[in-house]
Amino acid sequence: MSLLVALPGLAAAQEAAPARDATTLDTVQVTGTRIKKAEIESQVPVQTLTRDDIERTGLTSIGDVVQELTGAGSALNTKFNSSGNFGFSPNGDGVGAGSAQVDLRHLGPKRVLVLVDGMRWVNESSASGVGAATDLNTIPLAIVERIEVLEDGASSLYGSDAIAGVVNIITRRNFDGGQITLNYGQYGEGDGELKGFDAAWGYNTDRANLFLGLSYVDQDPVFSRDRELSRVPVPGLGVETGSSATPNGRFIITPATASTACPLTDTDDDPSTPSIPFCNITTPNGSSFPNGVRYPQDFIRFTGANRYNFAEQNMLLTPSKRTGVFGQFRYHFNDNVQAYVKALYNRRESVNQAAPEPLFLGLDAGTGNPWSEHITVSRLNPYNPFGFDLTTEGANPNLVLIGRRPVEGGPRIFEQEVDTKYIAAGVEGSFDVGDRTYFWDVNFASNKNEAEQTNRGSYNIRNINIAVGDPAVCAATPGCVPLNLFGGPGTITPAMLQWISPIVRDRSEQKLQTFTANLSGDLFEAWAGPLSFAAGYEYRKYEGFYSPDPITVAGYYNGTQSLPTQGEYDVNEAYVELNLPLIKEGSFGKSLDLSLAGRYSDYSTFGGQFTPKYGLRWQVADEFLLRTTYAEGFRAPSIGELFGSASRADLQLSDPCLISITGSPATGNRANCAALGVPAGATQANSQISVQTGGNPDLEPETARSFTAGFVYSPAWAAGVPWSDKFDFEVTFYRHSLEGAVQAIDAQTQLNLCVQTLDPTYCGGITRSSVGGINSFENKLTNLGSIKTSGWDVDFFWTLPETSLGQFKVSWQNTFVTQYDAVGAAGQVQPRRPGVEVNDSAIPEWTSNASLSWKRNAWTASWTIRHISDMTEICQASALDSPYCDNPVTGDNKLDAITYHDLQVGYHIDWLKGLQITGGVNNVADKDPPVCLSCSLNGYDASTYDIPGGRFFYLRADLRF
Structure with a gap:
C-alpha cells in the first residue's frame, strides 16, 4: 500500500513517477483539498490504495479491502451472520445484512463519508431499517482504479458527516482495449468457494474516452458447524x-x-x-x-x-452474489470544456441463516x-x-x-435483494483571466438503493396464541x-x-440527489506566492423509508412490533477553501503555507451550522515536511436515527440480579434486586435478552473537533544509493473529540447501573416479570455525552534498487490507539476503550500491516503480514466456566495477539497485451482468531479477525487485449 506523501520534486508513489509537464501538475485533484494544485497534495495525510495494492490482497470486496487498513475499526461485513436474533442495530437504524461498511478511527461507519469520484454515495438499504452508513458491496471492486482514504476531519470540505474521515473511490477512466479477469478461491477445508468474473473495455480518441465494466462475484457460505471454535454457543463448553x-x-x-x-x-x-x-x-x-x-x-x-445448541445452524461466512454494470463516457468539446456521464447498476443477493426460531x-x-x-x-x-x-x-x-423450538419449520432464512442505481452527469473546464487559470465544474448525481428481505422460518405469535x-x-x-x-x-x-409460519417480506429504500458547482484557481500574487482558492455550492436531498411486513406492523411477528419508517430532508451548503503561502524559500525553509476552509450547512431539519478547518504545511527542506490541521464538524441525525420505529436486538447480557444459566451466583445488590421485584434464587432463562431499539425525534446534531500533526521525511541519503532508491518515513498524531454523539448507552452498562443505583434514568426502560426476569428493555438513541479518541500512525516505505535478483519494495504501516473514552450524558462510563473487546467490536492498541513485494522479469511475489495486538474482555456470566475464561473470579479474559501471513506469486505471459496468472494464500499459518466469550456470534469477533480455520487459497487469471 502506498501513501500520498508527495513532496515537490518527489513522486507520491513508491516508485519514481514519470516526468509531468507543468499544465498537468496544475490540475492535480486529490482527496483532502478542493484546490487543484500538486504543490499542496501532501497538505493532509491521505492513504492511497492503488490497483496493484488491491489485487495483492486477493479480496473481491471494497469493504473487505478497507477493513484491513490499520486505521479501520469494527464494521459489518459478510462474516456477520447479521439476521435472526442479531437482526436489528443497537443504533435503531437497521442492520445491513450482507453489506460491507467502513469505520475509521473506531468512530462508527455512519461518521465516514464515502465518495465515488468525489461525489457522495447513497446510504445502504437494509430491509430492516433506514441505515446511516454506506454499503460498499453496492460498488463493484472491478471498476476501481484506486481508493484514497483521508483519516482526519473534513466536514468543511465535504460535508457534515465526514467527521472520522473520507473514503474516495476513484473509478477507471483512461482505459484502452479489453480485459477479462477470472477469480477462483476456496478455504482449505473445502468450503467458502469464491467465483468471480470481470470484464472491462475502453476506447480513447483525441476528444473522447469510453469505459465499460462488468463484474460478477459469487461467494458460497461457510457454516459454523464446520469449524471447531464455532460449533457451540460458548467455546469450551457444551x-x-x-x-x-x-x-x-x-x-x-x-x-x-x-x-x-x-x-x-x-x-x-x-x-x-x-x-x-x-x-x-x-x-x-x-x-x-x-x-x-x-x-x-x-x-x-x-x-x-x-x-x-443453536450455534450449529449459524454461518461464519454468508453467501453473496453481486452483479454490477458500470459505464462512463467523457467528451472534450475543446481544450477547455469537457462533459461526462456515468451510470451504474448493481444487484446484491445475499443470505443469512439462523437456527429454527425459538x-x-x-x-x-x-x-x-x-x-x-x-x-x-x-x-x-x-x-x-x-x-x-x-x-x-x-x-x-x-x-x-x-x-x-419448532425444528419442524427448519432454520430461519433471510434472503436479501439489493438493487443500486446510479447516474451522474457533469460539465467541467477551465478559463483564463490574464495569466491565471481557473477551473470549474457543475455536477448532478442521482443514486438509489432498494432492498427487499424475505424471511422464511419465522412465526406468527398471534396465530400461535389462538392455536394453543x-x-x-x-x-x-x-x-x-x-x-x-x-x-x-x-x-x-x-x-x-x-x-x-408465514413468509415475511420487508422493504426499504434510500435516495440521494446531489447537485454541486465548484470553482478554483489563484486570486492574486501574495508576498510568498499566489493565494489559491476553491469555492462551491452543494445541494443534497435525502429520502428513505422502511416498510415492514403487515404482520410485523400489526404486532403479530414473533418479536417486537415494528412500524414503518419514512422521512426526508435536504441540505444547502456553501464552502470556501484558501491556501496562503506565508514564507517562500529562505532561512525558514522551502515554504510555509496556511490553509483555511469553511462550510456553511443549512439542514431543513436542524437549521444552519458553520464548520471551519485550519492547516499549516511547512516544507522545511526538500526531504522534510511538517503539517498540522484543526477542524470542527457536526453530523445531523439520519432518517433512521430520527424516525426509526422500535425494533428488537437480542444482545448477550448478564443480569446481575439472576443466577446465570450455568449456575454462577447473582452479582447484584440483593436489596436493590428485591426492590426491582426479583425473588432470591431466580435464574436467567437465556443469556440473550431482547432489547428494544429505535430512533429518537428529539435528537440533536453531534459536534466534533479533530486535530492532526505530523511529519514526512524522505531523506536524500537514502535516495539513489546502492542500498536504496527511495525511503519515506511518516508519522501522524490524531485526536478526535465528539460531543452529543448520537448513540445508545451500552445496554449492559445501563442494566448494571440500574441494579447499582435504582435510578429511573437507567431503570425507566426496564421492566420485569413477576418471577424476576426482564420482559422489556428499552435502549433508545440519545445524545451521548462525549467520545474522545487519539493515537498515532507510523508508516515506512522503502524501495530498493533493481538488481539481478529483481526489485524489492517494503511498506510497513502502523496505528497505535492511545485513548478512547466514551461517556454518557449523565456521566456513565462506557466500556469501549483501547485494548478491549466489547459488543462484537474491538479497539486494538496496535494494528500493523507490513508487505514485501518483489518483481523480476515476468515474475512477481509478495508477502504481507497483518498484526493485531492482544485485548481483554469481560466473560459473560454464562461463560465463566469456559476453559477460555482466564480469570473466572474477576471475569477477565485475554484475547491473545495474532499475526496473519499472506503470500502471493504471479507470472506474466506475453500473449496479446498480456496474461497475468496469480495465485495466493491468505492466512498461510491457518491461525484461528482468539476466542471471544462476550461476542454474540460464533465465538469470535467477525469484524476484526479472519474466520476460524481460515486458510484461503485463490487463483486469478487476467488477460488484456
Missing part, C-alpha cells in the same frame, strides 16, 4: 450454554400439587409465605410422544444438558410482545398434558415460561389448527406450520 427453547420444550409452571419433577419451592424469598410447587421441566432428550405426553410421568427436570411464551418470555406474554394454553387444547389452564392472566398466573387457546375459538378462526407445543420434535405437523 450445550449447557445453549438456548432453553428446545425441540422438546422447556416448561416453567406452578401447578396445584407437588411432584418429583415439581418439588415444593420458596419462590418469593419470604419465610412467612408457604412454599409452592414449581416446575422447571422438559421431556427426555431425543424422545417424542406422538400420542401426547402425560404429566408428571413423562417429564424430567430441565438442566443444562437439555439446552439446545418460541418463548409466558411471564418470563422477555420478548416485549403482548401476544407471547398475555397467553393461556387451554386445558381443552388436545395437546395440553397438564389437565389445567396454563395462563399468565388473572390473580394467580401459573405460566412462567414455555420455551419451544380455547379449541372452540381456534375452530371459529379460518385456517387455525390446534398447536402441539409439548409433544417433542416431529409433532408439529405441516398443517400446524401452515397456520403459524
